[in-house]
Structures are given as C-alpha cells and as structure tokens.
Amino acid sequence: MIIDCHGHYTTVPDAHKRYRQQQLAGERPAPADITDDEIRETIEQNQLRVMRERGSDLTIFSPQASAMEHHVPDPQVATDWARACNDLIFRVTELFPRHFAGVCQLPQTPAGNLDACVAELRRCVEELGFVGANLNPDPSGGHWTSRPLTDESWFPLYDALAELDVPAMIHVSASCNPNAHTLGAHYLNADTSVFMQLVEGDLFERYPTLRLVIPHGGGAVPYHWGRYQGLATRLERPPIEQLLRNVFFDTCVYHTPGVALLARVVPVENVLFASEMLGAVRGTNPETGSGWDDTKRYLDALDLPEDDRRKIFEENARRVYPRLDTRLGQMV
C-alpha cells in the first residue's frame, strides 16, 4: 500500500472557518455544527479524489498547518481551536478509516502552554486513535521567540510522545513576519533550523525512542548534507548520521531533481513518502500537466529498487508511526 505521511485538511467546510473568525473576534462560540455529509463532500471531492487519481491509499492527516496560528496568545482560544480542528480530523478518520489516520494539532502559544498540549495529545491518541502530532518549533509565527526544541522546557511534551510511542512532525504555522513568506520561506527555514538544533543538542540521548519527522524534504538540509557533516565535525558533535535513528524526512519536494537528491543523500530508511497535496503548492505544472505536489511521479521517475520503494511508500511510515501499523492490522 501507499501511505502519504503528510496531508492537511485544507478544504474544511466554511462553517469551521466561520467558527475561527468568531473566535478571533473575541467571541466564545461553540464549534460549528457540521454534518457527516458536509465532511464527506469536502474529502471525496478533494483529497480522496486526488489520492485515487494518483494511486495512494492512506493519508496521515492533520489540521491545516497555516491555520494553527499558534501566535494567537490566548491559551483558551488555542485549546478550543485545537480541539475543534482535531475533532474534525477524527470524524474524517471515522468516515474514511481505510484512507485517513489522524495527526493532531497542539494548542501551542508563544508563551508556552505545554500542559494543555500534553492533555490534547493524550486525548487525541488515547481517545481518538490518532497516530502522531504536529509540533510547532516557533509558536510566535516567524519571530522565533521560544527556546530551541532541544531545551528542557519542551521535555514534558517529549515525555508524553515517548510514552505514547507517537512521532511528531515538525511543522510551523503561518508567518507573521513579512520577511518570511509562510510557504516559500518560513516552512523551509523552520525545517532547517530544527535540524541544526538537533545537531547542536543531545535530545536523543535523553529520548532514545523519540521520533521526529522533518517535512518539506528536510528544508535545506539534504541539499547541504556535506555542510552539516562538516559542521558537526567542526563543532565536535557526533556524526549527523546518528540523528537518523530518530529523524526522518518526508518527500514534499516538488520536482524530480530535488526528490532525486533526497533519495541519493538520505538513507532510504529515513525517507517517508508524502505530498502535502492540496497544500502549499496547489495547481498543475503546465510543462508536465501534473500537479506540482504529485510527488509520487517524481519518485516513480527515479526507478528505485522495489525494496526501496516499499520502504519509502509504506514500511518506513508503519515503523515511524507504530499506532498506524496497529490500526492497519486491525482492519485486515
């Protein structure tokens, strides 16, 4: 089977967006009343249609990343918003259990608020059957006012991730800084910054089973693999290959040469198929007639050995997301 480890619910019913607007206007609205049919329609006409067209089977699905808006400082707003978004994801996974598995949004805020994040993570994993979480390394939205992810202030969250045995995908939300476009700079820069934080720190000595997925092909990292190898040596850090026990990269790189570099540089065990389809780069490449985010085509073009393909398209995801593996096993 083909598992896409990186999809967001970018096509939510309008009522959910109105709920958010009311929230941001300072109201304390109840989450929108959305019917199963409305959810079905937004999924069947969008993500599921595209999955069928492209031949993928299951998407690891989370709330829209840019709409997480962790820069909004009110902890209660963050908690209500994360719950509403995650509940919607849960309903998608209930309506289409063979096609979607849930990953949760955490109610992060710039000031921290990890108790609420841990509580929501537990709720989503233990009660809603989610298989992972998205972790925002910059809740400020482009101002980078929090501590690096290796700082002990984050440890309560890692304790819970390790205990629940679910990975976190590193994923920022919208940029509030005009210097860094959300999709064209902030996302990639966050991926790059976090990898270097992990090079500098000793996070996985304390959390040997913690698994982090760095999306968007790892930002700039695989393209600059030699730079990181050299920097690790110069900074007297362990070889960066040690990080690969715990760090994984997705394939959200939207042209063949980029995906080819990723597959050449990063060991095949650390590459997880993903498209982030109907996400950052919607639309069709006029030169190829295919969607920019149809990353399966770029991988297919590489003519990888069948063993490698199986790892990238399925086995790595089942290993990194063991609760997904369990879930799939229960469905057989």
Added chain:
Amino acid sequence: MIIDCHGHYTTVPDAHKRYRQQQLAGERPAPADITDDEIRETIEQNQLRVMRERGSDLTIFSPQASAMEHHVPDPQVATDWARACNDLIFRVTELFPRHFAGVCQLPQTPAGNLDACVAELRRCVEELGFVGANLNPDPSGGHWTSRPLTDESWFPLYDALAELDVPAMIHVSASCNPNAHTLGAHYLNADTSVFMQLVEGDLFERYPTLRLVIPHGGGAVPYHWGRYQGLATRLERPPIEQLLRNVFFDTCVYHTPGVALLARVVPVENVLFASEMLGAVRGTNPETGSGWDDTKRYLDALDLPEDDRRKIFEENARRVYPRLDTRLGQMV
C-alpha cells in the same frame, strides 16, 4: 582563469580582533596598527596557500561575515568597524592584486542607517577599487526586525549599487537567536527568505540592472525549485525564471550531489563558482581526504562541458562584477 566569488578574511591579524573588542567595550580606539608583513603572512599561509593547492586564481574577498555584527545598534561603531574591515581588505587587494578583489562590508544597523552605507559603498568602490558589496537582509541578527529587501526603505542603497554598477551578495552576519545557528541555519534561511521576497516583489522592475548574488548555493531554493515555480504560479507572480536576469547563485554547497542539483536546476549563466573557503566549514572530509569547502572538486566531478565550466568558473563572475572585469583587463 578561476574566480572564486565568495571569500571572507577569516584569518585577520589578532590586533584587528582586539580593536573590535575595544570597540564593543565602549572605547573609541583607533584601528589597529597592522604591518604589511602581518597581512601578507595571514594571507599567504591561509587563503593564498589553499587557492594554489586547489588551483583557483582570484578570490572576491570581503570582511568576515559573522564578524560584521550589524546587530550592534550604535551607528558610529558600525561605521568605524566597516571602515576598518574594508581598509584591511583594500590592503590585501593591494598586496595581492592578481589574487584578490574587494567586496565591502556595509555599516548596517538594525535601525537602518543607509546614508552611512551608501557613503561607505561609494568610498570602497570609487576610492578603493572594490567590485561589490555584501548586503545583510537581517541586521538584527536572527530576529528579522527590518523590512524585506523589496521594501522602498532599501532603495537608496539600490540606487547607489545600480549607479556604481556593482552587485550585492546577500549575506547575513552572526545570529543572536539561539533557534538559528549562524552557519547551520541563519545563513541558509536568509538566502531562502530573500529569494522568496524577490518572488513576491517587483524589485527588478524598478532596478532592471541591479544584480544580487545569493550565496550558499541559494539556501534551500534550488532543492525546492519546483516549489517556487508552483508558488509563483499560485501567487500569480511572474515565472521565477524572470528573476534570473538579476539573481545569481554561488556554488558554496559542500558535497557533490548538492552541487550536481544546483548545476542541473539553475541555468549555467546564473551559477558562479565559490567556496567560502576557510569559512563556515573548515576542515577535511575524512572519507575523501579533501576540504569540505573544496567546491571545485565537486564541480570537477560533474564533467560539465567546457563552455559551461568557463561560465561558472570565470565568465559569469566577470559579467556580474563588471568592475572586476575592468580590473583584470588593466592588469594584462
């Protein structure tokens, strides 16, 4: 001949570093008294030795980037420091005119201070024979508090660059933000952010002859070329290829697969040989026995057609830096 368009004077005499320490301690010292022999020694034993070993002929040389420290807010300190650094570069270019051409540090500060920058740029180009400038898109050092480079507040500098017909290399200085390691994140993120700023803006409609060199292989950009093509379409911006009239990438990518991707994705006219040697990633790759920053080896491994090699190693630099071309012509 082989021109390396990206080198910094990372091996300055200790007296120059002491001058800086005095400055930062709040003194108003005079620039260090440094003899020609001291300069000769630091260059001959370092940059020039390595250039000879690797077979490059001329380095476009500027003050140490991480030491520019534009985050220091005092405009007079910034001006004095830039002058002292640039004067040292000038002396290198006078002592070794066939091997070094100067690029200046600007006395930027987080609050702006472009009058002083324009004045120092003019002094360096008109009086000291420099061929370009380094432009820091984030004087705050990792907090990104200034305006994007497409903002009109930067226009006085572009007016001067265009009038003098010298390019700017986009180059941040040290990071003051623990989230973004200077060499492993901040440098690359700045390259990526600025490219996206240029995608979003119309800078080159106003400045059709302005030329910007994005170093470190363009940050994450060539690896994500398809992402930028798709984003430009989605944002209803012109094709990113239009930017290539004005935007150039250097080859400071420290492994063969990365350099191969750069050469495959970016038109050969827009790739300028560079190593930033004795810079960010000093030291030897134990697997190859060569320096990490020996980028000529990575290019040599590509077996490019001779025409392409000539462009990357010489002709593009002479075109992008016309004052270098003039300077070289006068030496024949």
